[in-house]
Amino acid sequence: MAQEMTNQNAAQAVQPVLSVRNVGMNFGGLRALSEVNLDVLPGEVVALIGPNGAGKTTFFNCITGIYTPSEGEVTAYPKNGKPKRINGMRTNLVCELGMARTFQNIRLFPSMTALENVMIGRHCRTKTGILGAVLRGPGTRREEQEVVDKSFEMLTKVGLEKLANEYSRNLPYGAQRRLEIARALATEPFLLLLDEPAAGMNPQETEELKQMVIRIREEFKVSVLLIEHDMKMVMSLSDRIYVMEYGRIISTGTPKEVSEDPQVIRAYLGEDSDA
Amino acid sequence: MSRANILRYLKQALVASLWLSFLTLPIMVIRVDTVEQTVTWRWMHLAYMAGGSFVLALIWYIMMERRDLSQAKRELETVERDSALMRFLSDPRFARPLMAFGLLVAVAFPWFFSLYQTNILISALIYVVLGLGLNITVGLAGLLDLGYVAFYAVGAYTYALLNHHFHLGFWAVLPLGAVMGAFFGILLGFPVLRLRGDYLAIVTLGFGQIVRLVLENWGSFSYGPSGISNIDRPGLFGISYSVEQATTYMYYIMVVLVLLTIFVTARLKDSRIGRAWLALREDEIACQAMGIDNTRAKLMAFSLGATLAALMGVVFAAKTTFINPASFTFMESAMILAIVVLGGMGSVLGVILGAFLLMLLPEYLRAFSEYRMLIFGATMVLVMVFRPEGLVRAKRKVYKINVEAAG
Ligand SMILES: Nc1ncnc2c1ncn2[C@@H]1O[C@H](COP(=O)(O)OP(=O)(O)OP(=O)(O)O)[C@@H](O)[C@H]1O
Ligand SMILES: [Mg+2]
Numbered sequence: 001m002a003q004e005m006t007n008q009n010a011a012q013a014v015q016p017v018l019s020v021r022n023v024g025m026n027f028g029g030l031r032a033l034s035e036v037n038l039d040v041l042p043g044e045v046v047a048l049i050g051p052n053g054a055g056k057t058t059f060f061n062c063i064t065g066i067y068t069p070s071e072g073e074v075t076a077y078p079k080n081g082k083p084k085r086i087n088g089m090r091t092n093l094v095c096e097l098g099m100a101r102t103f104q105n106i107r108l109f110p111s112m113t114a115l116e117n118v119m120i121g122r123h124c125r126t127k128t129g130i131l132g133a134v135l136r137g138p139g140t141r142r143e144e145q146e147v148v149d150k151s152f153e154m155l156t157k158v159g160l161e162k163l164a165n166e167y168s169r170n171l172p173y174g175a176q177r178r179l180e181i182a183r184a185l186a187t188e189p190f191l192l193l194l195d196e197p198a199a200g201m202n203p204q205e206t207e208e209l210k211q212m213v214i215r216i217r218e219e220f221k222v223s224v225l226l227i228e229h230d231m232k233m234v235m236s237l238s239d240r241i242y243v244m245e246y247g248r249i250i251s252t253g254t255p256k257e258v259s260e261d262p263q264v265i266r267a268y269l270g271e272d273s274d275a
Numbered sequence: 276m277s278r279a280n281i282l283r284y285l286k287q288a289l290v291a292s293l294w295l296s297f298l299t300l301p302i303m304v305i306r307v308d309t310v311e312q313t314v315t316w317r318w319m320h321l322a323y324m325a326g327g328s329f330v331l332a333l334i335w336y337i338m339m340e341r342r343d344l345s346q347a348k349r350e351l352e353t354v355e356r357d358s359a360l361m362r363f364l365s366d367p368r369f370a371r372p373l374m375a376f377g378l379l380v381a382v383a384f385p386w387f388f389s390l391y392q393t394n395i396l397i398s399a400l401i402y403v404v405l406g407l408g409l410n411i412t413v414g415l416a417g418l419l420d421l422g423y424v425a426f427y428a429v430g431a432y433t434y435a436l437l438n439h440h441f442h443l444g445f446w447a448v449l450p451l452g453a454v455m456g457a458f459f460g461i462l463l464g465f466p467v468l469r470l471r472g473d474y475l476a477i478v479t480l481g482f483g484q485i486v487r488l489v490l491e492n493w494g495s496f497s498y499g500p501s502g503i504s505n506i507d508r509p510g511l512f513g514i515s516y517s518v519e520q521a522t523t524y525m526y527y528i529m530v531v532l533v534l535l536t537i538f539v540t541a542r543l544k545d546s547r548i549g550r551a552w553l554a555l556r557e558d559e560i561a562c563q564a565m566g567i568d569n570t571r572a573k574l575m576a577f578s579l580g581a582t583l584a585a586l587m588g589v590v591f592a593a594k595t596t597f598i599n600p601a602s603f604t605f606m607e608s609a610m611i612l613a614i615v616v617l618g619g620m621g622s623v624l625g626v627i628l629g630a631f632l633l634m635l636l637p638e639y640l641r642a643f644s645e646y647r648m649l650i651f652g653a654t655m656v657l658v659m660v661f662r663p664e665g666l667v668r669a670k671r672k673v674y675k676i677n678v679e680a681a682g
Contacts (some may be wrong), residue, residue: 064564095566107561109554113671120554124566126547130575133546134539140546147547148674165673187566 015077016041017191017223018063018099023072023087025055025062025247032058033247036072040191045217045224047234050244051267056227057104059244060195064101065091079190096124100184101193104227106176110169114160114179117168118151121186154182157219158212174205178212185216191223192216198230206230210237235259243267284336292329296321342661381530385523393526397594399634400529401587404536406614406626408583411540413612414620414669415549416576417556419476421608422463422483426581428490428603429459430588435503435598436496445509445593449586456585460578468570471559483608490600502599506592525594532590536583541623543579545672552576553621613651617658619665628666 018040025033032055040046048056062069068088076086078098086094095101100121109117126147132140155161158178163171168179177197184192194213198206210233217224228234234241235255243251243264251261258264296303303320307313385393405427412420430452437443437451467478490497497503508521509528516524543549551572554562563569592598610633618629637647658665 066560066564090568091560091563092566092568095564100566101564103561103564107558107564109557109561111557111669111671112550112553113673115674115676116550116553116671119550119674120562120565120567123547123551123554128547130543130548130579133548134542136542136546144547148676152676164676167671183565 014041017077018225019073019075019077020063021073021075023059023062023069023074025058025067026070031247033062033069036244036247036249038242038249040223040225043217043221043223044239045213045226045237047226047228047238047241048244049228049231049234049241054244055247056244057195058247060101060193060227062087063094064099064193065089065094076191092124095187095189098188098190099193100187100189100191102177102180102184102195102197104195104199106180108168108176108179108183111167113165114155114168114171114175115148115151115164117179118154118182118186119147121154121183122147122151125188151182151186154186155179157185157216158182159208174201174209177201178209181212181216185220185222189222191225194224194226194228196227196229198228198233206233209233213237280340284333284340287336288329288332291332292325295328296325299324338661385526390519390522393522395635395638397522397526397529399631400526400533401591401594402611402614402634403533403627403630404529404583404587405611406618406630407536407540407623408580408587409611410580410615410618410621410623410626411543411552411583412576412580414615414622414626415544415556416552416573418573418576419472419479420577420580421476421480421605421612422486423479423580423584423611424603424605424607425463425483425486426456426459426584427588427591427607428486428600429455429581430585430590431592431598431602432490432497432503432588433585434589434592435506438506438592439503442507444507445589449589452585452589453582456582456588457578459585460581461574463581464574464577468573480605480608483603483605487600487603490603497600500599500601502597502601504597506596506598508596509593525590529590532586537623537627544621544623548572548575613655617655617665619667619669621669622665622667625665625667625669632666 016039018038020036020038023033023036024031036059038046038048048059050056058067061067063074063086065086065088072087073085074087075083076094076097076099077083081097084097086097086099089097109120112120126143128140128143152161152164155164158181160171160175160179160182163175168176171179177199181192181194181197197213198209201209213224213226214237216222226234226238238255240253241251241255241258242249243258243261245267250267251258251264253261300321303324304317306315306317308315384396388396405423409420409423412418412423433452433455434443434445434448437448443451463479463482467475470478491500493499509524511524551562551567552575554565554567555569555572555576559569562572591602595602614629614633615626616629617633618627619625633651637644637651640647640650643650
C-alpha cells in the first residue's frame with residue numbers, strides 16, 4: 001500500500017489519478033489558496049485537514065470546476081484515458097470525466113426520492129433524449145430499468161435500500177450524508193471527493209461511515225480525497241494527509257508523520273502552546 | 276382547539292376589526308355632499324365594517340391554526356400522505372374508467388352543448404396546453420418565465436402572416452409554428468442561462484413586453500394595433516363548411532392536441548430528461564456537479580415550453596380568425612402562470628384542473644364579472660397560504676426495482 005512509501009517517492013513511482021500543481025485562488029483581495037500541491041494515487045485515501053476557513057472547501061470547488069483557480073494546474077488521469085487539464089473545465093464535464101463529490105452542507109434534491117437522487121448520478125452515463133423519452137422504445141426502457149437497478153444497488157452499498165422511495169428531505173441526517181455518497185458513486189468515478197462526510201454524526205455513525213468508505217474503496221477501486229475534522233477517523237482511515245492553513249499546505253505525510261509535525265501541532269493548538 | 280386559543284383569537288379578531296373600522300371611518304361613514312353642502316354620517320356602515328371584518332378575521336385565525344397543525348403533523352410523518360381524493364384518482368381501478376368516461380364526455384360534448392359552450396371549452400383546452408407547456412419551464416425545470424405569452428404570440432403571428440401573405444394553410448403552418456416557437460425559446464434561453472429566480476423573471480417579463488411592443492409598433496410588419504383579420508380556418512381536404520362545423524372541427528383538433536400534450540409531458544416528466552429538470556429546479560449546483568449539463572437542460576425546457584405555446588398560438592389565430600397585440604399582454608402570461616401555480620407545479624393533472632378552473636369559472640360567473648379580478652386575487656392568496664403546493668401535489672413515480680439484477 002501507499003502507506004509505506006513517502007509522498008515524493010510514491011508520486012514518482014506511480015501515475016497519480018489527480019495532480020495539483022501550484023494552485024492559487026483569489027477572491028478579490030482575499031487569497032484563499034496559494035501554491036497548493038497535492039497528488040492522489042490510485043486506490044489511495046488522502047485526507048485534507050485544517051482549521052475552519054483554511055480553504056479546504058474552496059480547494060474542492062477549484063478542482064471540480066465550480067471555481068476556476070486563479071493560477072496553477074489541475075490534471076486528472078482518468079482510467080484508460082489521456083491526462084486531462086481540468087482547471088476551469090465545466091463542473092458537469094469534470095463529473096463526467098470521473099471525479100464525483102459530496103458537499104459540506106448537504107445538497108440533495110429534497111423533493112425527489114432517495115432512489116431518484118441516485119438516478120440523477122446515472123444521468124451522465126446514459127443517453128435517452130427527448131424523442132427517446134417520449135416514444136419510450138425498448139432501448140429506452142432497457143436503459144431506464146438499468147438506471148433503476150444500478151441506482152438501487154448503490155443505495156444497498158450505503159445501506160439505504162429500505163428508504164429508496166422516501167423523499168430525501170425526510171431522511172435522517174446521517175442517511176442524507178450517505179445518500180450523497182451513493183449519488184456520487186452512481187456516476188462511476190475514479191476519484192471520490194468527500195467534504196466532511198462525518199460532520200454531525202455521532203461516534204458510532206462515524207465508525208460505520210469509516211467502514212463504508214473502506215468497503216467502497218475496495219469494491220469500486222476508487223481513490224478518495226477526504227476533507228474531515230474528525231481526527232480519529234482521519235488518522236485511522238487515510239493513507240496520507242495534507243494539512244492546510246490559511247490556504248497553504250503546511251505539512252504532508254503519513255498520519256503518524258503529520259501528527260508529530262510541530263507545524264501542525266502549532267496550527268491546531270495555537271501559537272502559544274509550544275512556548 | 277383549546278378554549279384559551281378561542282379566547283385569544285376572539286380578542287385578536289376584535290382588535291383587528293376595531294382597527295380596520297377606525298381606519299376606514301372617513302371613507303365608509305362620512306359622506307360629504309359638496310353640492311348640498313351637507314355631511315351625512317352613515318353609522319350603519321361602521322357596524323357592517325366592524326361585524327364583517329370581525330368574522331373574517333376570526334375565520335382567518337382559526338384556519339391559520341389548522342394549517343399550522345396539519346403542517347406540523349405532516350413534518351412528523353416520514354411518509355408523504357395523499358388526500359383521499361388523490362388516492363382514489365391514482366388507483367388504476369378507478370382512474371381507468373374515469374379517464375374513459377372523461378374522454379367519452381369530451382368526444383360527445385359538441386353534440387350536446389351549444390356552439391357558445393363549445394367555444395368556451397376550446398379556449399379552456401388551449402389554456403390546458405399552455406399551462407402544460409409553462410409547467411415544463413416553471414414547474415419542472417424551475418425557470419420562472421413571466422413572458423411566456425410572447426411565444427404564444429410568435430405562433431399566432433407566424434400563422435397569421437404566412438396565411439395573409441402566402442395563403443399557407445393551418446396544417447402547413449402548425450409544424451412551422453412549432454419550429455418558430457422552439458427557435459424563439461432558444462433565442463431567449465441563451466442570454467438568460469446564467470440568471471436565476473427574480474432576475475430571470477424580470478428578463479423574461481421584459482422579453483414578453485418587447486415582443487408585444489414590436490407587434491404594436493412595427494406597423495409595416497405586423498399591421499400594428501389593428502391586427503390581422505380574415506385568417507383562414509383549418510382546412511379539411513378542401514371541403515367548405517359552416518361556422519358551426521368549423522367550431523366542432525376546431526374542438527376535435529384541440530382534443531387531439533391536448534391528449535398529445537398530456538402524453539408527451541407525462542412521459543417526459545418520468546424520464547431521464549424530466550429527472551434532470553427536477554434536479555435543476557431543486558439545486559442547480561448539485562445538479563451540475565452530478566454531471567448534468569445545465570445549459571442543455573435549461574435550453575430544452577425553454578424551447579419545449581415555447582414550442583407548445585407557439586402551437587397554441589397557431590390554433591388561436593385559426594380559431595378566432597383575427598389577432599392583434601391586445602391578446603398577448605402580460606395579463607395572459609400571469610393567467611397561465613396562475614394556472615400552473617394553482618394547479619400544482621410539476622403536476623400534469625393539477626395543471627389541467629387549474630386551467631379548467633381558471634378559464635371556466637369566470638365564464639360561468641359572469642354575474643360577478645365586476646369582482647372577477649378581486650375573486651381571482653383572493654383565491655390565489657388563499658391557495659398560496661393554505662395549499663402552497665397547489666391543488667394537486669406533484670407525486671414522484673415509484674420505480675419498480677428488479678431485485679435479481681440489483682443482487
Ligand atoms: N465565494 C467566495 N467569495 C469570497 N470568499 C470566499 C468564497 N468562498 C470561500 N471564501 C473564503 O475563503 C476562505 C476559505 O473558506 P473555505 O470554505 O474553503 O474554508 P474551509 O477550510 O472549508 O473551512 P471549514 O472547515 O469551515 O469548512 C474563507 O475565508 C472564506 O470566507
Ligand atoms: Mg469547508
